[in-house]
Amino acid sequence: MQNIPPELRENPNVIDKAVKAELKPLIEQSDLKGMLHVHSNWSDGRDGIREIAIECKKLGYEYLAICDHSVSSGYANGLSDERVLEQFKEIDKLNEEGLGIHILKGLEADIKKDGSLDNSESILSQLDIVVASVHSNFNLSKKEMTKRLVYALMSPYTTILGHPTGRLLLVRKGYEVDIDEIIKVAADYGKIIEINSNPYRLDLSWENCIKAKEKGVKLAINPDSHRIETLGDVRYGVRAARKASIEKDDVINCLSYNDFMKEIVER
Ligand SMILES: [Zn+2]
Numbered sequence: 001m002q003n004i005p006p007e008l009r010e011n012p013n014v015i016d017k018a019v020k021a022e023l024k025p026l027i028e029q030s031d032l033k034g035m036l037h038v039h040s041n042w043s044d045g046r047d048g049i050r051e052i053a054i055e056c057k058k059l060g061y062e063y064l065a066i067c068d069h070s071v072s073s074g075y076a077n078g079l080s081d082e083r084v085l086e087q088f089k090e091i092d093k094l095n096e097e098g099l100g101i102h103i104l105k106g107l108e109a110d111i112k113k114d115g116s117l118d119n120s121e122s123i124l125s126q127l128d129i130v131v132a133s134v135h136s137n138f139n140l141s142k143k144e145m146t147k148r149l150v151y152a153l154m155s156p157y158t159t160i161l162g163h164p165t166g167r168l169l170l171v172r173k174g175y176e177v178d179i180d181e182i183i184k185v186a187a188d189y190g191k192i193i194e195i196n197s198n199p200y201r202l203d204l205s206w207e208n209c210i211k212a213k214e215k216g217v218k219l220a221i222n223p224d225s226h227r228i229e230t231l232g233d234v235r236y237g238v239r240a241a242r243k244a245s246i247e248k249d250d251v252i253n254c255l256s257y258n259d260f261m262k263e264i265v266e267r
Pocket residue numbers: 108133135162163
């Protein structure tokens with residue numbers, strides 16, 4: 001029989017699969033080619049875009065998506081439309097200069113109470129990727145919260161649903177949401193769900209990643225870092241993914257830069 005990776009040994013069917021040689025290679029950290037959902041000092045991160053890009057290049061990444069907070073996250077110095085445009089100029093300049101890594105224009109757009117996305121449509125339409133996340137009004141009923149997230153997933157601007165249940169391990173449970181419905185809608189609309197690698201989040205949880213994979217939903221393993229030291233947190237996201245039998249083909253930031261542009265940004 002095949003060797004069973006330790007992460008899979010809680011799975012009751014794993015021995016059968018190993019006997020039939022049906023176990024596929026699990027994702028490795030070295031499969032990640034892109035660093036997505038990174039905050040800079042434009043919002044509540046500590047470091048400048050240049051510094052982050054140089055660090056990601058050093059870590060071996062082909063591309064980096066800066067996704068600072070959107071305008072409604074005032075507590076986090078969220079970006080107004082004007083500041084997003086200024087940030088575009090800085091990113092264009094750094095890309096022209098050529099740091100050996102492609103810098104993409106992203107935003108972590110707040111999902112407002114009614115499910116609409118923060119900032120204007122004219123800005124949203126110019127971004128390479130949009131991570132849509134809930135940062136407010138956690139106390140809605142399960143029905144209302146599910147409707148809110150479904151509405152956000154249906155937006156043509158949403159690329160990735162960020163930290164989809166809002167849990168903070170040892171601090172708070174996630175908000176009430178019908179995660180099966182969210183996964184189904186993500187599958188229907190071809191949207192990506194994040195594994196947020198912050199060790200307090202690990203959200204989508206590995207248990208729900210199994211459901212996402214069953215429905216064919218692609219995942220993104222993101223650091224949600226606010227300083228360069230925590231870019232490496234993606235290792236925890238990779239571990240959670242492995243426990244859910246995730247392979248590199250299930251994860252969008254395992255795509256090469258050219259494929260990521262074709263399949264995710266320009267689709
Ligand atoms: Zn967030």
